[in-house]
Amino acid sequence: MKRLVLTTLAAAACLYTSASSAVTPVPSGATIIIVNGDPAGVGFNDPTVVAPVGGNTGTTLGAQRLNAFQAAASKWGATLSSSVTIRVMATWAPLTCTSTSAVLGSAGATEVFSDFAGAPQAGAWYGKAQTAKLTGSDPDSTTADIRARFNVNLGNANCLPGTPFYLGLDNNHGSKIDLVTVLTHEFGHGLGFQTYTDGSTGEQLGGVPSIWDFYLKDSSTGKLWKDMSDSERAASSLKSGKLVWTGAITNNALAGVLQQGAPALTLISPASIAGSMQVGAASFGPALSSPGMTGEIMPVVDSGISTGLACNPLSAANAAAVSGKIALVDRGVCAFTIKAKNVQNAGAIGVIVADNAAGSPPPGLGGTDASVVIPAVRITLDDGIALKAALAKRTRLHSNVYANLGVNMALRAGADLQGRMQMFAPNPYQGGSSVSHFDTGAFPNQLMEPAINGDLTHEVTAPNDLSYSLLRDIGW
Template identity: 40%
Template structure:
């Protein structure tokens, strides 16, 4: 028996705040914003950026979604298409922070021992996408698998003000912008299975049938050496709040941790003796990165303590590290006030148990480093201010780990949607599956320990070389530790082909991309040679035929001076109409009129010359010519917005 549980609407959406052999997974994006003019259907003009060729906000966002889908699909194995619904909505936020996105599976499934697919565990909940892959069938063919939404209010008054989404695919993120690709990769991972189903307020398993069942993510979690599933519900409630003692213990994650993680970043106090030692910290998302060169020396408490007004003890602060309490105002304001007072660095002390990454959009550049220590550590430092001196450096051991494995996020105050279903913020470098976005993430080339966790929970993982159709690039899709250069190759090839006007344009674009990989040292000389062999004229022609835009549908034939009524189309969609004009025609009219929505037109003459037409509001769009050339004239109608009831007319006079 296969049991099903309806999940998404009832439980959670984790947010950022003998089987047949399986092929690479296909992840299909369903645009739920069609017809709204917002989010993925937003026609606001946009300039192509960072490898994203879209010319509207909505098209750029869809491109990012598909790029993320191609990356995850390259290394995951499944013969069943994964359907990911996507939309933009206003999500919870305030002027300085908030939810960037949320995502989760729409259903979960368990298998009993009589219907157990190879590689699956009995009576364990799996997300629908993974259950489909294990069962090698679509267990819910009428439904999507993942539901995702992203913050459509970002940058508006009252929602992370001054920020905006960065839609590039290259991580060249300007100050004050947020890398949308990293957020989409993160949220898609939740839908694929990087989340727990336990009710953390009660400790109870997600119910199903006559009882409840554990889930595959929690199956690998340990608390102080004890498996999560062996804890009582009351013990789980306590364990979920035990910061630093909850870890993912899967064998693949543990084996790859030394490849993905380094020594932890610490603030090292050298005096006084009562405070000497290493203190973990969070790096601010703005300003320069803290180093021993720019974050060292004496520490002075700022006045006022919260740094929300002009610093009144500037003479004592100048040239030193300003110790400032969290609270009352945003982090950027505190940093700018300390900078104005002449501080060389800012050391923030948390005012609550929950961890946070200092963020915000400064009104002017922050040129000094800013870090934050925990509430407990901050209290220790404030109690030993006399002669307090320290610097930043590297601690001992492997960051973000304990004896059980790699730490997962367990703040002392429960954070629904964030607690438990993310890696801990102690991981260094930062991980794509931490609860908060970090400026140093490179999800387009490095998914760190996310794929390792997927392998532990039972996903088939493809670590073979990436193919461009049948041509071996010599570049692995995924290597231990999370580098995904091969997956990046196929994602870039597909987006370049889909947006190239012809095979020559595609060929030039993919060759330039290969040169960038080589120049950045992301591929070896041998891999560059193998990839180049896949970029010959013959190979790129085949790739363009497979990945390029679909051929245009046949044009609709117009009869002279007979209107076609009730024409309709979606926003951004185009429809071609053709009229054959005889020799010696005196005039030609091609036009649209009537109906609702908004269309634009362009006209192509028999020689292939495009006669671009300025777009008018609404659907009245005319083109006229005198003594038109004989032959086939093409009228292309584009939906600037979704339209219906439009009439299309072609007429000539002799």
């Protein structure tokens, strides 16, 4: 059996505290206990008197924090199956914070193991808690399974002031940040919802792929991460919409979880370019809908040979080209609403804004103008280049490139056309978020997206959520 330590834990005295510092385990499919690593007066030991809130009966700030941890542990404990106790070494500390952003917390496996007796997949890293579940014994009884750190300053001055953690257990968090939801998310990572491969460089930990990498595929190349070179993995981690999960349990379950229909620019013809492009929807104009708007695409060309800014009323030639068609324009110089209004005034039935800077997924189009009545979307720089290449053989009035601008009912929100869950692969790479989360296009929002959304439930199973389905794919 191979073993690697991922996290440097606090001193052993903090890991093994008195019995009173650990949450009493709840009878369930797995026993998860919280090991209190905080010093006196801090975090779980904060004696500040508080009133009970939202089913949390603790009467001190520390006790309420511990109860929230207990609730998240109980949710996963009731869901998982393991005969070995899972220990979470937890502390509260000042984490990165500003007046407008904050690191809420983090958690992950403390150690990984491969090639142990009974491993479902040879040559693959498994997190410590999952290794214990699969072997039926703790592979390192001196070390906790999961290390968790949470922001003790949240809500204070210069740390998202006025937005503290909500410590109630009923998800009635209002404008506050629901601690139980954040904890349930982070515990998911510690249980194995992550790759141990470095997505930014593509380098495998110790030259060994994670079990995660056996299910992660680049749909543009058809390769699984385990079979790629380092450079191929690094490139794949930036392909928003193209990085997908192949696990059968998740993909079979998503039809009962994700919404049918997703905003998209669906290219219909010619056949050589047919497919779906991700879009960022506009805050102005009509909302995208189904069956959407189908039309011929024509570019605006008012600066150079391929750039169409549409910041001024269109020339007669451009107006003739886009009238009755979906106009393609470039981002830059003027507001999105101005571009949309100018092509609308020229008779366009919709507008596509191609980004002028690399990045994915495409952000939405901001702005307000009630007089804009045509749909508008943004596509990435790369997709804009590909679309312009397809339009290069156009005549003055026709391109024969047809597309539907709307909600593609062949897609589920957060899945590709083959029904595979999409994973978070933005460009530029986001350390700590890229690859090891579901894509942000998933709807309803999923617990294991990179950001905690206010509409999340505390559930981890279908029909509400796909987190446990993915863990089952990797062997839980």
